[in-house]
Amino acid sequence: MVAVRVVGVVKVVTLFLIGMIILAMLGRLRLPKFGSRNGRGRIKDARKCPKCGSYILHDGDCGCGAKK
Numbered sequence: 284m285v286a287v288r289v290v291g292v293v294k295v296v297t298l299f300l301i302g303m304i305i306l307a308m309l310g311r312l313r314l315p316k317f318g319s320r321n322g323r324g325r326i327k328d329a330r331k332c333p334k335c336g337s338y339i340l341h342d343g344d345c346g347c348g349a350k351k
């Protein structure tokens with residue numbers, strides 16, 4: 284009887300772990316897509332430095348030496 288109970292617990296734990304692995308895989312498959320979309324939108328909205336072409340995140344110079 285004890286062995287049967289242990290096997291049942293092992294099955295439940297195994298199913299739980301498999302469910303967590305599936306959720307983790309789905310999360311890895313979904314998150315990069317949303318991240319790239321958000322990154323593209325931010326890059327489009329961001330301004331570029333007229334001299335070196337790098338993206339300027341905040342108001343001001345980008346650090347390449349270009350001044351207003």
Ligand SMILES: [Zn+2]
Pocket residue numbers: 332333334335336337345346347348349
């Ligand atoms: Zn620059």
